[in-house]
Amino acid sequence: MEEQRSKVTLHGMWISTYSKRVEIALKLKGILYEYVEEDLQNKSESLIQLNPVHKKIPVLVHNGKPVAESLVILEYIDETWKNSPRLFPEDTYERAQVRFWVSYINQQVFEVMGQVVFQEGEAQAKSVEEARKRVQVLEEGLKKHFPNKNIRENDDVGLLEITIIATFGAHKAYREALGVEIIDPVNTPTLYNWIERLQDLTVMKEVEVPRDKLVNFLQNYRQKLLQQAASA
Amino acid sequence: MANEVVLLDFWPSMFGMRTRIALREKGVEFEYREEDLRNKSPLLIQMNPIHKKIPVLIHNGKPVVESSIQVQYIDEVWSHKNPILPSDPYHRAQARFWADFIDKKMYEAQRKVWATKGEEQETGKKDFIEILKTLESELGDKPYFGGDDFGFVDIALIGFYTWFPAYEKFGNFSIEQECPKLIAWVKKCLQRDSVAKSLPDPEKVTEFVSMLRSKFVPE
Numbered sequence: 342m343e344e345q346r347s348k349v350t351l352h353g354m355w356i357s358t359y360s361k362r363v364e365i366a367l368k369l370k371g372i373l374y375e376y377v378e379e380d381l382q383n384k385s386e387s388l389i390q391l392n393p394v395h396k397k398i399p400v401l402v403h404n405g406k407p408v409a410e411s412l413v414i415l416e417y418i419d420e421t422w423k424n425s426p427r428l429f430p431e432d433t434y435e436r437a438q439v440r441f442w443v444s445y446i447n448q449q450v451f452e453v454m455g456q457v458v459f460q461e462g463e464a465q466a467k468s469v470e471e472a473r474k475r476v477q478v479l480e481e482g483l484k485k486h487f488p489n490k491n492i493r494e495n496d497d498v499g500l501l502e503i504t505i506i507a508t509f510g511a512h513k514a515y516r517e518a519l520g521v522e523i524i525d526p527v528n529t530p531t532l533y534n535w536i537e538r539l540q541d542l543t544v545m546k547e548v549e550v551p552r553d554k555l556v557n558f559l560q561n562y563r564q565k566l567l568q569q570a571a572s573a
Numbered sequence: 574m575a576n577e578v579v580l581l582d583f584w585p586s587m588f589g590m591r592t593r594i595a596l597r598e599k600g601v602e603f604e605y606r607e608e609d610l611r612n613k614s615p616l617l618i619q620m621n622p623i624h625k626k627i628p629v630l631i632h633n634g635k636p637v638v639e640s641s642i643q644v645q646y647i648d649e650v651w652s653h654k655n656p657i658l659p660s661d662p663y664h665r666a667q668a669r670f671w672a673d674f675i676d677k678k679m680y681e682a683q684r685k686v687w688a689t690k691g692e693e694q695e696t697g698k699k700d701f702i703e704i705l706k707t708l709e710s711e712l713g714d715k716p717y718f719g720g721d722d723f724g725f726v727d728i729a730l731i732g733f734y735t736w737f738p739a740y741e742k743f744g745n746f747s748i749e750q751e752c753p754k755l756i757a758w759v760k761k762c763l764q765r766d767s768v769a770k771s772l773p774d775p776e777k778v779t780e781f782v783s784m785l786r787s788k789f790v791p792e
Binding site: 403404412417421434445478 | 623632635637638639642643645646649650662663665666669670673674707
């Protein structure tokens with residue numbers, strides 16, 4: 342029964358970047374967990390029970406109790422399993438900085454990146470331009486506020502790094518599938534470099550979706566959305 | 574080191590109210606500076622160049638932006654009194670979840686109630702009431718969202734109360750009728766000094782919203 346109580350289960354979805362963030366955090370901390378793949382087109386009773394408010398993944402269940410919303414889950418993980426790496430910096434001001442940039446990526450950048458997937462022509466071109474602008478803001482922010490960042494091992498990974506790899510790690514697949522480039526070594530060298538260094542870590546390789554599978558998914562998903570829009 | 578705290582704010586902002594309350598809960602002396610959002614001060618633009626929005630908390634010259642981030646920051650810096658987040662990680666997660674719910678859902682929904690009309694407004698009103706009912710159900714019979722102690726979720730929500738008469742006026746409904754427990758919770762929060770000092774007169778807010786509405790909904 343003790344084992345049941347301390348059991349950790351993650352309800353996620355293979356393509357979801359939010360789900361991926363939690364997986365990365367669990368693996369970094371060496372937390373053993375059971376993974377349950379949820380079908381979002383056909384939501385399970387258990388998912389609805391675990392997250393009745395949003396009915397979304399990821400949901401982490403620990404000691405039989407559910408925690409929803411990826412950022413909330415990551416803070417919970419960091420506060421419950423205090424071993425390294427610590428996902429948040431010690432210093433309160435630096436913590437506020439991390440929270441700000443994570444919020445910026447989630448709210449400002451990711452949203453407009455998502456639009457690129459289901460748009461075409463002029464609308465898409467506008468979204469791409471907006472995405473590039475916002476990524477540039479992030480680039481400047483990383484240079485200014487985290488200038489000495491070195492990513493060599495798991496201990497160098499925190500909440501901001503997790504958010505970056507989960508959100509932008511697939512940028513090359515996006516380029517291949519959509520013909521759209523938002524991040525590159527010339528215009529966004531800091532961000533590009535962080536991503537390359539992060540992808541070298543074993544833990545990231547463990548959760549990475551194979552490039553072909555991702556490109557395929559993106560192309561099919563885009564086709565489906567464009568068709569839906571055309572017939573609306 | 575002397576603590577110099579400045580808050581750049583706009584009096585009817587339900588987000589600014591959160592930060593005011595948090596500072597007062599902790600007994601922090603601060604300088605309140607009113608911003609004219611049609612004519613933003615150089616300091617605001619310097620301290621929040623990315624969003625150029627209020628509230629901005631400036632602590633010893635360094636800016637912290639976004640109200641939820643500010644409240645957590647205040648709780649962590651002045652940790653010696655009136656904790657805003659509970660100590661248990663699971664309860665903290667619950668508090669963060671509900672504050673996030675309010676952040677994600679309340680603003681857009683309430684906006685539809687006063688800034689639109691006709692069918693859009695009707696739909697907006699239904700959504701808004703449903704959100705309030707979800708919150709009321711989460712509150713249950715507890716004195717505050719976190720239980721016995723005033724905290725993070727209460728702070729996240731209470732500012733919206735000053736806009737309630739405006740919603741009721743333009744949406745043509747009674748919040749007390751729809752969510753009596755929520756109104757009881759409001760009255761309890763208002764008894765707290767930090768809240769009473771930080772909230773503007775709802776009548777003045779209604780006047781302000783009236784003026785705003787006339788820009789969005791020409792009659």
